[in-house]
Structure formats: C-alpha cells, structure tokens
Amino acid sequence: MRKLIIFLALFMLLFLGACSDDQEKNAEDSESKENAVTEKDQTNNKNTFPLTGVKTDQSVNNRITSVMINNHRKARPQSGLSKADIVFEILAEGRITRLMAMYQSELPDVAGPVRSAREYYFELANGYDSLYIYHGAANFVNDMIRNRGIEHLDGAHYDNDGHLFKRESFRKPPHNSYLQFGTVYEMAEQNGYDSTQTYEPLPFTTEEEAKNITGDPAANVKIDYSGKSLKYVVEYVYDEDNETYTRFSDGKKTVELNSEEPVTTDNIFIVETEHHVIDDAGRREIDITSGGDACLIQKGKIRHVQWENRDGRIIPVQDGRPVEFVRGKTWINIIPTDPGMSKSVTVSND
Structure with missing residues (x-):
C-alpha cells in the first residue's frame, strides 16, 4: 500500500511538471505571437506624421x-x-x-x-x-x-x-x-481653402540613431527673453525616464488649463536672428530667412548648429546638411542676436 502511495505521488509530480512546462511553452508562444503582431503592426505603419516623424x-x-x-x-x-x-x-x-x-x-x-x-x-x-x-x-x-x-x-x-x-x-x-x-x-x-494636404516630413532620426546622439550635457536650459532684466525666462527641465523636456515660464510649469497636464517636448531648437522694432507700438521685424547660429537640444544633450530657411521651413543644419530631429514634439525658440545666444541662453547639467 505504501509503495502504491509513493507511486501515485511521483506520478502527480510528473503530471504537474508536464502541465507547468506546457503552460510556460504556451505563454512563450503567446508572447512570441504578440511580439510578432507588434512588429507586424509597426511594419504596417507606413505613414509618417510630417511634423513629428511618428x-x-x-x-x-x-x-x-x-x-x-x-x-x-x-x-x-x-x-x-x-x-x-x-x-x-x-x-x-x-x-x-x-x-x-x-x-x-x-x-x-x-x-x-x-x-x-x-x-x-x-x-x-x-x-x-x-x-x-x-x-x-x-x-x-x-x-x-x-x-x-x-x-x-x-x-x-x-x-x-x-x-x-x-x-x-x-x-x-x-x-x-x-x-x-x-x-x-x-x-x-x-472660405474656399483646402482642408487636406500632403507634406514632405521634416528630417528625423531613426530610433536607433536617437540613442547615439552626442553633445554636451543639457539637463536644464534657460532662455532669457528680458534683455538686461530677468522679467521673463523660459526653462526646460529634462526628464531622464521619459527622455523629454518639461517647459516652465517664469518659474511656473507650463500646463493645460483644465487637466493641468504638463507641456513637454522632445526637441528644443533655439534660433538666433536679427530683430528690429519698427513702430511706436513696439512691433518687430524679424529675419526668418537669412540663417545663422542655433543650438539643438535632444535626449539631454546640446549641439551647436546653424539654422536655415529651406522652402519656408526653419531647420537645423551642420556643414550644409540637415541635422535630424528626434521623433516627437518640437519647440522652436527664436531669440534676438542682441544680446545673442551667449547672454540669453544658459545650459547646465543640474
């Protein structure tokens, strides 16, 4: 009788082990199928949003x-x-x-x-x-x-x-x-305007290229629009976990009115160009065609580049070639050449 009990116990252990192996195999097969579906879905995503590269x-x-x-x-x-x-x-x-x-x-x-x-x-x-x-x-x-x-x-x-x-x-x-x-x-x-249009996407990196972006550390970026007095400062703070920058104005986080959702960006493109006051009301004429100094901030890094207006679009360039944005959202901050980038923009790794 004792031998029979031992035999049955061993049989149950073997049976349960086989069931566990089958369950693990089924789970692995299911995961593989899900991954295959995801990869297939990504492959089938043949369209690209022109302003985000997504x-x-x-x-x-x-x-x-x-x-x-x-x-x-x-x-x-x-x-x-x-x-x-x-x-x-x-x-x-x-x-x-x-x-x-x-x-x-x-x-x-x-x-x-x-x-x-x-x-x-x-x-x-x-x-x-x-x-x-x-x-x-x-x-x-x-x-x-x-x-x-x-x-x-x-x-x-x-x-x-x-x-x-x-x-x-x-x-x-x-x-x-x-x-x-x-x-x-x-x-x-x-009003007789088109509501649909096709666009050539801006230049964007691949996901793999985005991982290899180089540059000086840029965890905190401040842009002073006030000239000599600190009355209006824009700030971007890097979130390493999400690899995005959160925007602040005058020390307050920029959020949505109703939801209080923070406003974030994947690219910060700072462009320096000539500004001229043209009337008593203080309106400005701003050069958006000639090109000049700029910096591009992505993935916690800053690169000093140039900007050009190509076919009406402001893009970063280096050695005459477009520098690619990372996929996602972009804020383009245009600042005056006087006082210029060196006095208006502060970048740190804090």
Whole structure:
C-alpha cells in the first residue's frame, strides 16, 4: 500500500511538471505571437506624421493648422499646447513672447487664448503650407495677409459666434478668445481653402540613431527673453525616464488649463536672428530667412548648429546638411542676436 502511495505521488509530480512546462511553452508562444503582431503592426505603419516623424497607420493628410496663442501672464495656463506638434516662440511687443502652435498629428478640442497676427508668424505658417488662425491684427498686417494670399481664419470676423470662436467669461479681453477646433476644417472649406494636404516630413532620426546622439550635457536650459532684466525666462527641465523636456515660464510649469497636464517636448531648437522694432507700438521685424547660429537640444544633450530657411521651413543644419530631429514634439525658440545666444541662453547639467 505504501509503495502504491509513493507511486501515485511521483506520478502527480510528473503530471504537474508536464502541465507547468506546457503552460510556460504556451505563454512563450503567446508572447512570441504578440511580439510578432507588434512588429507586424509597426511594419504596417507606413505613414509618417510630417511634423513629428511618428509612424502611423492613420491617414496623415489633414492640413496643418497654425494658431496664434497668447502668452501674456494673464493668459496662462493656456489650452491645447500639449497637443501641438511644433510651437514657435517669438517676441511680440515688449519682452513677452507670443506662441504659434502648429497642429496636425493631434487636434485639441479647444486652443487658446488666441491673439493677433504678426508678419513673421504668418510667413512661417505659410512656409509650412498651413492654415493660419489668429484673432485681430493691425490694418496694415491684415492688408499684407490678404495681398500675399495667406489662407487664414480671423477671429475678429467670428468673434464670440460660439461656433468657431468663443469668448470665455473666466478671463477678460483680450485674453479670453478660444478657438473651437472641431469646426476649423469646416470653416476653412467654407472660405474656399483646402482642408487636406500632403507634406514632405521634416528630417528625423531613426530610433536607433536617437540613442547615439552626442553633445554636451543639457539637463536644464534657460532662455532669457528680458534683455538686461530677468522679467521673463523660459526653462526646460529634462526628464531622464521619459527622455523629454518639461517647459516652465517664469518659474511656473507650463500646463493645460483644465487637466493641468504638463507641456513637454522632445526637441528644443533655439534660433538666433536679427530683430528690429519698427513702430511706436513696439512691433518687430524679424529675419526668418537669412540663417545663422542655433543650438539643438535632444535626449539631454546640446549641439551647436546653424539654422536655415529651406522652402519656408526653419531647420537645423551642420556643414550644409540637415541635422535630424528626434521623433516627437518640437519647440522652436527664436531669440534676438542682441544680446545673442551667449547672454540669453544658459545650459547646465543640474
């Protein structure tokens, strides 16, 4: 009887071991199949979002939309910046910047507050063949927009219609005009503009190339737009885990108004160029065509490069060749040559 019990016990151990091996094998087979499916899905992602370099199986032919976003202290936090593929940050009047957020791969429900147009912004928007959206402008700027054939939607013509633009009560004008993004393409078509477009992607690295980016350490980047006094400083802080930079204005984290989601970027492209004040209101003329000194910050590293305007797009170059962005979002900070990069930009590994 004792021998029978021992025999049965051994049999059960062998049986359970075989079951365990089968389960492990099935799990391995399942994991292999999942990996194979993932690799197949990645292979099938034949389309590329032109402003981020991200691969997708979705259609990528919706038209780029460039929206003027207010960056006055009374307009912060803004709405929709976390969805933008590229954000240009440039001085308007005084020492406060204005933003132009370019949307294509992701579209927010609401963007804003929306502010007025400037020549250098609409020329940049036109260089990317995008629809340019703003709220109001000086008469001479509106004349330039019409005369140069800039395809645009002006919030002054739709002020508080509740369909394309809405004035919110929690802020005072001019810091309360918000674009209702779901109607943009509809209104574009009503104005005779295309809502679809195909684009050549910007230059991007592969994932493997991105791992091998070299340069000096750049964990913290500060850009002083104030000149001699420290009144307005942009800061980017590197997150090693996510390999992205979180943006700050005047020491406060840039976040979405409703969700408080931080605004992050994968590329920081700082461009130095000539700025000239052209009238008593402090409006500027800014050179966005001649090229010059720049720096490109990615993956916790900084490289000193040049910038060029090629076919209307501002890109980094070195030895005459384009320097590639890493896949993801980009902030392009344009700064004056006076005081220049050496006095305006501080980079550290803290």
